[in-house]
Amino acid sequence: MEIISDVWDKIVAGLILPLLDFNDPEKRLNYFYLLSSVLFAYYVYYKAKQRIPFYKYIFSKKVWLSKSAFIDYKYFFFNGILKVALVFPLLTYWRYLGVTINDWMEESFGLSSILLTESQIILYYTLALVILLDLRIYLVHLAMHKIPFLWEFHKIHHSATTLNPITQYRLHPIELIINNLSHVFVSSFLIGFFDYFYAGSVDIITYLEINIFTVLFLFWGSTLRHSHVKLKYFHELERYLLSPFQHQVHHSNNPAHFDKNLGSKLAIWDWIFGTLIRSSEVVKIRFGLGKNEDGNYNSFFKTLYMPFRNIGRFLVRKRN
DSSP: OHHHHHHHHHHHHHHHGGGGGGGOTTSTTSHHHHHHHHHHHHHHHHHTTOOSOHHHHHTOHHHHTSHHHHHHHHHHHHHHHHIIIIIHHHTTTHHHHHHHHHHHHHHHHOSOSOOOOHHHHHHHHHHHHHHHHHHHHHHHHHHHHHSHHHHHHHHHHHTOSSOOGGGGGOOOHHHHHHHHHHHHHHHHHHHHHHHTTOSSOOOHHHHHSOOHHHHHHHHTTGGGGSSSOOOOOOTTGGGTBOOHHHHHHHTBOOGGGTTOOOOSSBSHHHHHHTOOOOGGGOOOOOBSSOHHHHGGGSSHHHHHHHHHHHHHHHHHHHHO
């Protein structure tokens, strides 16, 4: 009975977890960012001189009630349960990585002769975190697209034929685990690294506080990245910051747009590595994997098992 009770508690906690994002200042679904996105959506609506009422434009039935959208909604709760049951336990010991890094630096280089104040630590840590986490996202995302084994799992996210803000949760469990582990590795490494240059001990909560860069990015229409609202930035700005429409181009089923705009906040990685496309270079897009593959991922169950089936078939062909 205790096992059943524990499982039930995890299921309930997992179902509640994604709903907490509506009040989390680090999540795109936070009510504040949803409100700002509605304002940006109205700007796009007004500039495009749409003839339908605004509420019909933003809450299009073709988008929110599509078969693809309902797969997104299922992932929204399914991955919440998965985080509570599997991902969080995997990350239980993540703080020890920061301690290990700190201890290794002290053993290798001795006590630091450069000591920073807590304010300096937080400033430098925040800047490093924004830059390196964004680079981490780009590199992991690039690997997801270029390594066939990983692409089979990432393909689930791209199988969405309509985009809505919940589509960001449409991640296969394998990709969810990879994303969380890589994120924790980078942030924990930075915590250990910067602790080395501080004579005291910076509270872990101080490191985890929301930073202004995240707030500004999320406020500036980030929720619209997964949507049908084509919010674009100024042409030159899109070389440095990825607009919502640039991410929508990333979801295009046009081969010319494949493996483009892989970054999260910053466009500089795409610019440096030659994977950048700006809004002015794109006329029309449609979402999904294309007619030949969309049908293979048109149910929640299919999106879960298709990667394993495809990889299995590949291995069988390889063996033969």
